[in-house]
Amino acid sequence: xxxxxxxxxxxxxxxxxxxxxxxxxxxxxxxxxxxxxxxxxxxxxxxxxxxxxxxxxxxxxxxxxxxxxxxxxxxxxxxxxxxxxxxxxxxxxxxxxxxxxxxxxxxxxxxxxxxxxxxxxxxxxxxxxxxxxxxxxxxxxxxxxxxxxxxxxxxxxxxxxxxxxxxxxxxxxxxxxxxxxxxxxxxxxxxxxxxxxxxxxxxxxxxxxxxxxxxxxxxxxxxxxxxxxxxxxxxxxxxxxxxxxxxxxxxxxxxxxxxxxxxxxxxxxxxxxxxxxxxxxxxxxxxxxxxxxxxxxxxxxxxxxxxxxxxxxxxxxxxxxxxxxxxxxxxxxxxxxxxxxxxxxxxxxxxxxxxxxxxxxxxxxxxxxxxxxxxxxxxxxxxxxxxxxxxxxxxxxxxxxxxxxxxxxxxxxxxxxxxxxxxxxxxxxxxxxxxxxxxxxxxxxxxxxxxxxxxxxxxxxxxxxxxxxxxxxxxxxxxxxxxxxxxxxxxxxxxxxxxxxxxxxxxxxxxxx
Amino acid sequence: xxxxxxxxxxxxxxxxxxxxxxxxxxxxxxxxxxxxxxxxxxxxxxxxxxxxxxxxxxxxxxxxxxxxxxxxxxxxxxxxxxxxxxxxxxxxxxxxxxxxxxxxxxxxxxxxxxxxxxxxxxxxxxxxxxxxxxxxxxxxxxxxxxxxxxxxxxxxxxxxxxxxxxxxxxxxxxxxxxxxxxxxxxxxxxxxxxxxxxxxxxxxxxxxxxxxxxxxxxxxxxxxxxxxxxxxxxxxxxxxxxxxxxxxxxxxxxxxxxxxxxxxxxxxxxxxxxxxxxxxxxxxxxxxxxxxxxxxxx
Numbered sequence: 001x002x003x004x005x006x007x008x009x010x011x012x013x014x015x016x017x018x019x020x021x022x023x024x025x026x027x028x029x030x031x032x033x034x035x036x037x038x039x040x041x042x043x044x045x046x047x048x049x050x051x052x053x054x055x056x057x058x059x060x061x062x063x064x065x066x067x068x069x070x071x072x073x074x075x076x077x078x079x080x081x082x083x084x085x086x087x088x089x090x091x092x093x094x095x096x097x098x099x100x101x102x103x104x105x106x107x108x109x110x111x112x113x114x115x116x117x118x119x120x121x122x123x124x125x126x127x128x129x130x131x132x133x134x135x136x137x138x139x140x141x142x143x144x145x146x147x148x149x150x151x152x153x154x155x156x157x158x159x160x161x162x163x164x165x166x167x168x169x170x171x172x173x174x175x176x177x178x179x180x181x182x183x184x185x186x187x188x189x190x191x192x193x194x195x196x197x198x199x200x201x202x203x204x205x206x207x208x209x210x211x212x213x214x215x216x217x218x219x220x221x222x223x224x225x226x227x228x229x230x231x232x233x234x235x236x237x238x239x240x241x242x243x244x245x246x247x248x249x250x251x252x253x254x255x256x257x258x259x260x261x262x263x264x265x266x267x268x269x270x271x272x273x274x275x276x277x278x279x280x281x282x283x284x285x286x287x288x289x290x291x292x293x294x295x296x297x298x299x300x301x302x303x304x305x306x307x308x309x310x311x312x313x314x315x316x317x318x319x320x321x322x323x324x325x326x327x328x329x330x331x332x333x334x335x336x337x338x339x340x341x342x343x344x345x346x347x348x349x350x351x352x353x354x355x356x357x358x359x360x361x362x363x364x365x366x367x368x369x370x371x372x373x374x375x376x377x378x379x380x381x382x383x384x385x386x387x388x389x390x391x392x393x394x395x396x397x398x399x400x401x402x403x404x405x406x407x408x409x410x411x412x413x414x415x416x417x418x419x420x421x422x423x424x425x426x427x428x429x430x431x432x433x434x435x436x437x438x439x440x441x442x443x444x445x446x447x448x449x450x451x452x453x454x455x456x457x458x459x460x461x462x463x464x465x466x467x468x469x470x471x472x473x474x475x476x477x478x479x480x481x482x483x484x485x486x487x488x489x490x491x492x493x494x495x496x497x498x499x500x501x502x503x504x505x506x507x508x509x510x511x512x513x
Numbered sequence: 514x515x516x517x518x519x520x521x522x523x524x525x526x527x528x529x530x531x532x533x534x535x536x537x538x539x540x541x542x543x544x545x546x547x548x549x550x551x552x553x554x555x556x557x558x559x560x561x562x563x564x565x566x567x568x569x570x571x572x573x574x575x576x577x578x579x580x581x582x583x584x585x586x587x588x589x590x591x592x593x594x595x596x597x598x599x600x601x602x603x604x605x606x607x608x609x610x611x612x613x614x615x616x617x618x619x620x621x622x623x624x625x626x627x628x629x630x631x632x633x634x635x636x637x638x639x640x641x642x643x644x645x646x647x648x649x650x651x652x653x654x655x656x657x658x659x660x661x662x663x664x665x666x667x668x669x670x671x672x673x674x675x676x677x678x679x680x681x682x683x684x685x686x687x688x689x690x691x692x693x694x695x696x697x698x699x700x701x702x703x704x705x706x707x708x709x710x711x712x713x714x715x716x717x718x719x720x721x722x723x724x725x726x727x728x729x730x731x732x733x734x735x736x737x738x739x740x741x742x743x744x745x746x747x748x749x750x751x752x753x754x755x756x757x758x759x760x761x762x763x764x765x766x767x768x769x770x771x772x773x774x775x776x777x778x779x780x781x782x783x784x785x786x787x788x789x790x791x792x793x794x795x796x797x798x799x800x801x802x803x804x805x806x807x808x809x810x811x
Contacts, residue, residue: 153778156562183564269651276673277759328762329650329673343651475780485762489675 109140110408111165115151117221117393118353118430120169125428132424133415139408141167148279152178159184164398166409172207172217173468175396180216186397186406187214188413196418199435204392207466219394219434220417221426224463225282226388227379228339228350232372234258237265237345244384248377248459252291255380256321262345263323270323271346272335275484278477280332280349282389284484287348288314290379290386301470306480307505312498319492326488340369350376351391352456353430366452378459387464392434432460476508556788562781575788585789588760588767591679595768596747596800598683603690603743604736610691611698612724626696633692641756644685648672648757672758675765682753682766690746694739701735702728737808741801748797769793 112130119125123145130141144165146154152174158164164184168175179185192215197205201222208217226248234240239261242254250258262270273284285306289296294311297304318324330338332349339347340359355376358365366374378386394417397409416425422438423446432453433443447453470476483504490496518526556575560568579585607629614625632640647654648671656668671677705728713723729736751770754760760767760775769789777786 156778156781159562181565182562184562276761327650327670327673329648329670329758338651341652478775478779482761482763488673489763 108138109142110167110405110412111142111144112167112169112395112412113144113146113151113155113165114169115146115148117169119428120393121145122428129416129421129425129428132421133412137408137411137415139411141412155179159398162400164400166400166402166405167395167397167412169393169395171392171394171468172219172466173473175217175394176208176210177469177471177473179398180214180396181210181212184398185216186399186409187216188218188397188410189213189215191215191218191410191413196435199437201434203390203463203466204394204434207390207392207469208394210469217392217394217396218413218417219392220422221394221429221431222390222392222434222463223351223353223431224388224460225286225349225351225391226376226459227283227287228347228354228374228376229258230339230342230345230368230372231375232368233262233266233342233345237262239265243375243377245375247384248375248455249384249386250377250380251384252380252382255291256317259321259323259346266345268323269325269344271344271348272325272327272330272338273318273348273484273488274330274332274335275326275328275481275488276334277331278481280335281477281481282391283332283335283348283350285480286379286386286389288318290381291317293382297465297467297470299465301467304470304472304476304505304508306508307498307501312494312501315487315497315501316492316494319487319490319497326484328485328488339374342368342370342372348379352376352432352453355452355456356430356450376456376459378462386459386462388459388462390463390466391431392466393429393431394434432457472508472510475510479504479507552787552790555784556791558784560783560787562783568784571784575785576792578785579788579792584764584767585769585772587764588769588772591764591766592748592750592768592770594679595683595686595750596744599686599690599747600740600743602687603694604739606687607691607694607739608698608736610695611702614695615699615702622699626699629695630692632689637689637752638756640685640689641753644681645672645757648681673762675762678758678762678765682750682757685753685757686747686750690743694743697735697739698732701732705731733808737804740804740808744800744804745797748793748800769796 114120114126116122123143126143126145130143134140151170155164155168155174159179168179175185189209192200192205200219204219204222208219209215229243231240234243239258242258242261243250259270273287274280275284285296288294288311289306291314292310294308294314295305297306319326327335335344335349336347336354338344355374356365359367359369363369363371368374378388380386395409395413397406397413399406415421418435418438420439420441422433422435423441423443426433426443426446433446435443437443483500486500486504487497490500557570557572558568559566559571559574610625610629614622617625650656650668650670650673653671655671656665659665660668669677671681709727709731710723713727718726749770750768751774754766754768754771755774758766760771770793773786773789773793776782776789
């Protein structure tokens with residue numbers, strides 16, 4: 001009897017395993033159901049999502065509620081016909097030809113993985129955007145939120161397991177240089193017509209193309225990375241005389257004078273070249289490159305040139321400056337935390353999103369934890385005109401071999417990057433639109449009502465070369481912060497710094513075997 | 514199995530036995546044996562993430578490259594230091610603690626077991642975050658205490674200075690590794706045959722003699738188990754490195770395990786990463802075999 005029971009138990013387990021296998025078959029069957037059934041399922045899903053949305057809406061803050069309500073009212077106020085009429089002819093034809101529309105609708109659901117690009121990492125904000133897209137197109141968007149700490153690993157793992165999402169939102173250094181040229185992404189160059197090419201910022205557009213002419217990203221927002229100072233501390237230490245507050249610029253000489261003044265006054269670390277990892281590394285690169293006009297790559301993005309003597313001079317000057325540390329125990333995020341805490345008087349990892357971000361201490365945007373005023377600054381250079389590192393973000397499509405999903409993903413991109421809804425997508429990011437206009441909607445005034453954003457536009461013309469698309473970028477990126485660690489651990493002699501720079505720049509220029 | 518059992522009954526027994534084994538066998542094959550085989554195969558290829566570059570058989574090229582790679586050699590050196598320091602310390606410390614507490618009453622014994630076992634059951638991320646705060650250069654508790662105690666006059670960058678970073682990692686590893694051995698030793702010491710201990714005491718044996726001649730011999734299987742799991746854990750030290758130092762500063766905390774991750778997932782050199790994995794497995798197997806042999810001889 002016992003044996004019989006044991007046998008039954010074992011059989012149950014086998015059947016359970018087999019049943020697990022059959023679930024997949026069921027899912028496949030589901031996919032091959034008729035169009036009508038799909039529509040029903042879709043309605044059910046949409047209903048459920050609407051319910052969830054309602055519940056979430058209740059939990060939202062008063063401000064968000066008002067914003068959402070306004071958006072909803074706008075949507076409701078538009079009669080269906082008017083909406084369609086409002087769409088320019090070209091958009092209608094391009095985005096939804098009748099057959100494609102049906103195919104895309106057949107996809108019913110696409111997946112989007114997004115890095116925390118401003119509020120594109122915030123579920124409530126993104127849900128409002130994707131729900132609006134779903135309401136207009138009938139395509140549901142399942143969103144997964146990545147972090148910069150492990151996002152790349154998740155994507156790489158998904159790619160090797162053939163479980164990649166349909167869409168991904170990040171910058172060209174990942175979408176183009178990493179996944180695009182390795183053959184994982186769909187060439188979306190057909191999405192750029194002449195009008196798009198004229199409207200999109202030239203540097204942003206160029207960064208979305210791989211050397212073979214294929215486009216793997218559609219840009220939506222961009223910014224220029226900068227640095228920040230604790231203006232209150234600067235004033236206390238008398239270092240405010242070294243900055244031009246109107247233009248947010250300073251020269252290399254003024255920068256070192258300011259650091260010295262702060263160090264003399266506080267007797268402690270003023271700022272740190274953080275190098276525990278790659279987080280926020282654009283800040284340290286921009287600082288080193290700007291001080292004496294060094295370069296990071298060749299103009300055609302084929303080789304790394306940070307062994308430039310001007311960069312070595314900058315590293316030596318930073319090493320020798322009291323108050324500046326090479327800190328291998330922190331990364332960019334931790335540097336910002338130390339800046340907010342008042343430990344550092346300047347931060348090299350900064351951009352407009354940080355400037356607008358109310359700090360966790362609740363003292364408000366543009367203030368440190370103890371209420372000191374934060375002022376954003378361009379990186380110092382010899383003539384006071386910096387070349388700022390650009391940040392470009394947009395969408396790319398992973399080639400999962402499903403044409404319907406690819407079409408649906410293209411519809412999503414069109415909706416977010418080139419339609420009357422683009423302004424909302426831009427606002428969600430806290431960055432600037434990557435194009436001047438989208439389907440007749442002027443995007444230059446997206447932030448017209450925001451004083452800080454308007455002030456920030458003063459440094460945008462200093463946007464420099466977007467070199468993150470250079471070959472071998474992941475290796476080069478790691479080599480950079482490892483080099484900073486070695487420089488920091490060295491005796492600071494020019495020979496030691498040169499040796500470290502040459503070793504790691506050499507690594508960056510050596511393609512992996 | 515009784516010799517008198519009929520062939521039919523024996524066959525039935527076998528079938529039911531295999532059916533019982535089947536689910537775990539499927540998982541074992543699917544998640545252990547097959548990946549191991551794939552790992553060994555891929556270590557002889559140039560497998561990477563680039564769809565445009567076909568995966569080619571490269572023979573022993575990855576293994577040859579390993580021994581020329583200064584980062585791998587530094588990682589190997591650091592890994593060996595971690596193992597050599599942490600394994601004896603964990604074993605000795607946990608045996609000492611267990612010897613001190615195993616005769617206590619249930620209440621205090623449970624208290625100590627909880628105290629030492631807590632870091633084991635606490636998530637490694639949470640433990641690491643707390644340690645990172647304690648090691649913080651600017652506001653960490655270690656610098657605060659040492660500075661206020663007049664021992665140092667300038668804050669130490671514990672995790673950012675290559676003089677201290679590896680020691681800091683080993684210290685955390687020790688605190689998270691002693692819990693299980695203490696519990697095991699407490700259990701093993703409690704199970705030592707007291708009649709032998711009493712007989713030895715009657716014959717005039719000292720405490721030291723009783724410990725080494727009777728207790729130590731009886732807890733040898735537990736010691737062997739602890740040695741092996743601590744060795745494996747030390748070889749596989751990854752989360753601490755990943756969360757605290759990323760192998761820095763200047764590769765001072767680079768370990769083989771972290772370098773495998775870095776090569777495979779950051780540089781996407783799967784073949785090279787797998788070759789390192791094979792080497793690591795061979796190291797662990799060799800060391801475990803030595804430990805087994807030594808313990809058996811004793």
